[in-house]
Amino acid sequence: MRVLSTFSGISAASVAWKPLGYGFVGYCEPAAFQCHVLNQRCNATAPKYLPHGKGFERRKYGSIPGGSVVNFGDITQITDDDLRALGQIDVLEGGSPCQAFSISGLRKGLGDDRGNLTLAFAKLAARMREINGLRFVIWENVKGVLSDKTNGFGCLLAGLAGSGSGGHPVESPRGGWTNAGHVLSRDEHGNADVSICWRTLDSQYFEVPQRRERVFLVASFDGAVDAGSIFAERDCENRDPSSRRGPQQADAGSREIGSGDLIWPPVLGTLNASGAGMSRPAGQGNELDFVLVFSDGTVRRPTPLECERAQGFPDGWTDVAVGGRATLDIERYRGVGNSMSVPVMEFVGYRLLKAVEAAEQERMAA
Template sequence: MAAQAMQYGSVCSGIEAATVAWQPLGWQAAWFSEINPFACAVLTEHYPHVVNHGDMTTLPTRILKGEAAAPDVLVGGTPCQAFSVAGNRESLQDARGNLTLTYVEILDAIDLVRHTRHQAPAIAVWENVPGVLNTKDNAFGCFLGALAGASCELQPSGTRWTKSGCVYGHQRTIAWRVLDAQYFGVAQRRERVFLIASARTDIDPTQILFEHHRLRRDFAPSRDTRQETAKSSVTGAIERGTPSSTAVTPAFSESGFAQFSPANVAGTLRASGGANGLGSETLVADVVAISGNIIDRAPQHGGNGLGVGQDGLSPTLTSADRHAVAFDLTQITNPHNRSSMVIDKPAPTLLASAQMHVVSFQSNAGAAISMPVFEELTPTLTTSAEKVAVCHQYEVRRLMPVECERLQGFPDHYTQVPYRGGPAKDTPRYIALGNSMAVPVIRWIGQRINDFLRRLEHEQH
C-alpha cells in the first residue's frame, strides 16, 4: 500500500488529533469509534462523512462481518485514567483499562480480514500515559504479550518497564517510546508512551519510532540563565528583523503548522496572520504557567508535581484541571489591545487590586501555591526551607479553550462547535482537549511511517 493512500481506523477517537495530524499527509479515515457526546459533536461537525461506530467493543465483530473496514493503520489512545494517579491506577481492574486488550482484539480482527484478502497486516499506533509502564498487575506486559502473540504476559528486565524498548514476537514486532510534546513545537510538557506494532515482515517498528545515527530528540532547550530581576528582564523590545541585544524576553517564531521555536529574531510578518490563524508569526511572551491542581487548594492538597511551570511551558493538559497563567503586564501597552499575547480576547483581571498586581507563590512539598492565586496575600512564612516568591505587575487568569487548542496543536476554535442547542461551553472543551493527543507528535509518527514506506517502495523497485 502506497504511503499517500494509507487508510486508518481510529478507536477512542476523542476529537481526532490523528485526523488533524494525518490529513495533510494524504491519509484517509475509514471510521471512528467514540462514545463521548461532546467529542461526537466535534467529529460530526468536522468529519460528517466519516462513520462513527461508537462503542469500540463492538468493532471486532463488525470487522469480521465486513460491517467495518479493515484499514492499513489502527490508531488509538485507550483510556489513560486506569493507569494515571488521577484515576487511582486501578489498571486492568478498571473497565477502561481492559479496553487496552480490546484494542488488541480489534487489531487481530483487522489482520485476519486483511490476510483473507491477501493484504499486508495493519500497522498499530497506540498512546497512553507513562503510568502504564509501572502498574502492580503488569498491565503493559499483558498488552505486549497479547500484541506479540505470546501465551502469557511479558516481564520487564528490571523492576519496571523502561521508557523505550522493543519486542520481537512470533506474531508481531513492537516498539515503544516515551515522547514529550514540548520537543515537537508546542509549549506544553506532555510525556506520553507511543507504541508501534505490526505483523508485517517487511516493517521493523524500531526503524520508525527510534532515530538512529543522530542526536536523540528529547534534549532540553538551551537558554542562558537569567541574572536580572523579573522587572528588568522584560523592559527591552524585540525589533522586527533584527537580533535583540537588550531584551531577554523570549520570542517564539512560527516554524510550521502550530509550531513555534525560540528565536532572537522576529519572524516575517504576513498578511495571512500565520499558518495557524494567529495574529502574528512572532509571539513575545514572558509568562508563568500555573498548574490547575494547586489553585484554590490548601498546601497539603493537590500540587501533584512542581505546580508552577518554568521556561514558559504549560503543565500537562488534563481533563480534570484547568491551568492558569501569570503574564507580565508591561508587555501590554494598551490594556484593550493585547495582540502580543497568545489570546484572542481581553482576559478578565483576577487580582484583588488593580494597582499592585502581585501574585504570591510558595514552594513546598504539597503545593507551589498555598492559596487562591487571585488573592494578593503572601503565603505563611515558616522556619523551614520553604521559599516565597512574588511576581510584581503580573496578571493571573485561567487558560482559555483556544490556548489549550494551541497547546495541543489544534487549529484555533476547533472545539467551538454547536452542542446541545448552542455554542459549546468551555468545560467540555477543556475536558476533550485534556484527553486528546498532541497533534505534532502524532503527525511526526505518521510522517515517519510515510518515509519508511517510501524507502521500502524505492528498494523494492
C-alpha cells in the first residue's frame, strides 16, 4: 500500500503504518520544526513548496540535508506533474488543520483559511483519483467539525463523493452530523462509485493515557471495498492489531512516565500544541488533568517525553537537532499536540488492510 501523507506534522501515520507494510512515497508539511522531524525520522526532503506569508522563510529549512522521500510542503501548490512522478498511490492520508473547527480556534470553519485546506484536500484526492489511481482516503479532525456552522464536513463529503467544487455540500441530518455515519455515492448508471464512512474514536480506549476524541473518515474509490467495513466492528478481538511495535514502543500507556508511581490523573486531558498546563476553554479537560501527582510527593507538568508516550510515539521521536541546536520543549509540545494518536492510526490502517485482503480473497474465489 503506497501512501501520500498530507498535513504530515511529525507523522503518526508513519510510526503506525510502516510496521504494517505501508510505504510512504511523499509527505506534505511546511512547518519548520516538523520538517526537521520528518527529515531525521522519515528521511524526507526539505519542503518543495512553502506557503506565502510570515513564518515560512526559506532560511528556516537550510539545515535540512538531502532526503530520499519528497516533502511537497504546501499541498495547494502540488502540480499534476508532481503527482504523475509518484506513480500509483493507494492511500491519501491527512489531518487538515483543526483550529478552524475547534473552540480554541474560534470555530470559523470555512471562513478560516485553515478550514479551506480541507477543501484543498478533497480537490487533491479528486486529482489523484484521476492521475494516480487513488483507492482510499483517510482523514482526521477534531469532533467539532461535525457541528461546524459552515458545514465544512458536508463540503468534504461532497468533494470526496465526486461533486467537486461546483457541486453542493452534502446536507447534514436534522440535529447535525452524528459521531458515526456512512455515505454511498452512485455514478450516472446507478452503480456504487464511492463509499465513505466516519467514526469518532477516543484515544483512551487504545492503550494510551489520554482523552482525545477525533473524527476519522475513510473514503473508498475501490468498488470492491466498502468503507463501512473499516469501522464496522462486530467484536472486540480485532481492535488491537497488537505486537507489531518494537520493544521501545510497547505498552506506551502503561509505562511509568516519571519518578515514583503516578497517582493522578489516570488519564490526561487532550494534549494540544501547548503541551500541558494552559487554562483552556476548548473542552479539553480540567486544568488539573495536566498536573501529574506522584506517590513520592512530586507535582509537576508532563514532560515532552511523557506527552510523546501519551500519543503512542517512540521515546524521543521529537528530540531532534534543529539547525545545529537542540530542540526546544515548546517545539516538541507543539509537534506532539498537533499530531494524531499512533495506536488509533494503527487500528485504522490495520482495518483497512484487512478489508482489502477480504476483498481480494472474494475476488479470487469468484
